[in-house]
Amino acid sequence: MTASVDVAAVIKQSFPQLVERPSGDHPAFSAPASDILTVLSFLRNSQGYDLLTDLTAIDNGEDTTPRFTVVYHVFSTTGHTYLRLAADCRDDRKPSIASVTSLWPGADWHEREVFDMFGITFDGHPDMRRILMWEGYPYHPLRKEFPLAGIETPLPDIEVSEETGTKVLPAPMAGGPFVTSSGEINMAKAEPRAKDESWNEKKEKPL
């Protein structure tokens, strides 16, 4: 099955609800979120677009509706053409869209990444967890309201906090940093010591 030369015409004929999307290079279409699975399986099964090369999302800005757009790039390994498909997510507050893992198992990690970075959930995904950030991280960093410098969190690691019920905080320096006095001949005095010896593991650091 090879990709047809004029795929744009075929798509327009088969799916009149699709709108052409402005694009700088490859043919591109916007699809309603409810149709995305049908359109992609049509492209894969009868148009030869068998390789899902990329799946990502765009945050159109906090005050824009629809806010999140999921973008698919499919490639035909026989016809050697790309096609871009975009779909706006249904809800701006709890965005979601159908998962395409049933068509391409390789979409698994892409969708997990989009969930991690944008907070878009994929219905029907077998394993919707974070992938790049750690489990329990509270933010979605690629959203536009997330600052470049990041937001400080107490960094609870979910495995530890589930076991112990505690939050994991950065370990105290226990009196460090440790310094040695150079030029000291007396070894007992020259060995590295904490600069501030008023506190250690047993004695709380004075506030």
Add this chain to the structure above:
Amino acid sequence: MATEFAFPDTAAKGSTAAQEFQTEAMSLSIGPSHPSTHGVLRLQMELDGETVTKCDPILGYLHRGDEKIAENMTYNQFVPYTDRLDYLAPLANNVAYATAVERLAKLEVPPRCQAIRVIASELARVSSHLLGLGAYGIDVGAWTVFLYTFTEREKLYKLFEELTGARFTTSYTRIGGVARDIPDGWLDRVNAFCDQFLPILDEILQLLTRNKVFMDRTVGIGVITKEQAIAYGLTGPNLRGSGVPLDLRKDKPYLGYEQYEFDVPVGVSGDCYDRYLVRGEEMKQSIRIVKQAVAKFPSGDWYASDAKKIFAPPKATILTKMEELIQNFMLVTEGPQMPAGEVYFEAENPKGALGFFVVSRGGGVPWRLKIRSPSFCNLSILPKLCVGAMVSDVVSILGSLDFVMGECDR
């Protein structure tokens, strides 16, 4: 039936033949800091004896938020960040990124610039495959290969340093051109490298290709079928190792790759051994391309001189002419001016298809820049590939996939 044991081991003496082979389920975590995971990949595996029953790769240890960073700086400022994607072939990343952004501006760089970029990317491919080969040798117990390949890589690094001023973090391309023209006599030295490299490469490959230990560790291990490779979005040598003859340099030519003659090697069975063979042959083809590019190296401009809002004028004119000074000032402060639009460009990098999806709303800063990293996609087949393999096979599989975590985690 009690078994007799020669060792004075009470537990073993009490065991029966049936129990002897009874294995125990256990979980094993390899990495994130383990030599065979080539970086900071962590594999959370469940084992039944020596056989892997479940493999869950855990990523993100090298996540730096490159895509977020890209949204906050101009197009040229992001070039150094592309060095740190696949840091074994920074030149190829630079070229892929610059070409993607130029597609957005519908800007065609002159032939000389294209030839420089082709030579740079192909040499980067050789350097990346050399490291992949050397590291793979170590993974499966062949130390010598590494020493040979690193000697060759060092020669390449010398050439890179002459070209860009840096061995590792080259940051060579600019949108609309490259940072500088090639130095005097560089092409001759590239040619000399190619000539002496081919016999050495043969020698290196001979160390492995018919090596009994190497073949035992790789033949029939980690088999990826054509269908699986496509379904998981594999690209590059990993896809071709499974017998899919897809090479973007041939099938979707960019930078004038259509003028060069080269073959696309493909594997037959899709196992670790085939992926190794494909990489070995690809290096020879890369050298072939480099030699052709050097032979018909075009004269003329090495940057797009007509793109005044994208590429900075030569330094000498900036310092002497008012208009160029302003032009340079605007470029540095506001970035190369791009039209609004969406572009997706993939380049055939050493590790696979490195893609950039650039969404612009005009101006010098992208609204969204998605990096489609081949290592990320290639690794996504691991949970499927490792199940049923032995623990030692996992090491072999990882080495044969030849990934880089800097690119995977971005």
